[in-house]
Amino acid sequence: MDNFSQKENEYFFDEAIQIISTDIKDEKNRELLARLNKLLTRARKFLIDKDYEEYFNNTRLAFYAAHDLNNDVLKDYSELFMTFIKDSLAETRTELKIMSSGLFGKKKYRYHVKRANLLLEEFENYRIAASDLESFNITQFDQNEEEDKKK
Numbered sequence: 670m671d672n673f674s675q676k677e678n679e680y681f682f683d684e685a686i687q688i689i690s691t692d693i694k695d696e697k698n699r700e701l702l703a704r705l706n707k708l709l710t711r712a713r714k715f716l717i718d719k720d721y722e723e724y725f726n727n728t729r730l731a732f733y734a735a736h737d738l739n740n741d742v743l744k745d746y747s748e749l750f751m752t753f754i755k756d757s758l759a760e761t762r763t764e765l766k767i768m769s770s771g772l773f774g775k776k777k778y779r780y781h782v783k784r785a786n787l788l789l790e791e792f793e794n795y796r797i798a799a800s801d802l803e804s805f806n807i808t809q810f811d812q813n814e815e816e817d818k819k820k
Contacts, residue, residue: 698742705734705750716761721781725788728758732792755792761785 693699712727735750762785769778 693742695742701738701743702746705731705738708734709750709754713757721765721784724761725781725784728754729788729791732795736795751792755789758785758789758792762789 693702708727708731712724712731715721715724715727732751732754735747735754738744738747738750762782765778765782765785768775769782
């Protein structure tokens with residue numbers, strides 16, 4: 670199995686999950702992992718910027734892209750990334766709940782708490798077999814990234 674670490678500094682945007690070493694020789698699979706990691710990193714940046722809608726959208730894309738990695742070579746990576754995504758989203762939901770409750774809580778975060786709940790529920794209930802799922806095209810992420818750079 671490969672070695673992984675999560676970056677301690679959340680403001681460091683190179684990689685959401687740093688892959689220290691890997692036994693994957695196929696360049697295509699390595700590229701898919703790199704793109705997925707880039708998508709997660711992008712989602713994390715939106716979270717730090719408190720752009721929750723974009724965070725949720727990118728997190729959802731990353732989850733389905735991680736599911737799409739589910740082949741013999743990338744099965745462990747797929748499970749790792751999907752677990753990481755669900756755990757991160759659950760942590761974000763908890764933080765949003767805290768910010769929206771109490772005497773000084775801001776009601777504007779309540780919508781985002783509901784959105785996080787719905788997304789977590791969607792991920793938990795996701796039971797469609799890979800053969801039934803229309804393949805997620807992770808290359809569409811590259812197009813979205815180019816559009817963001819232009820803005």
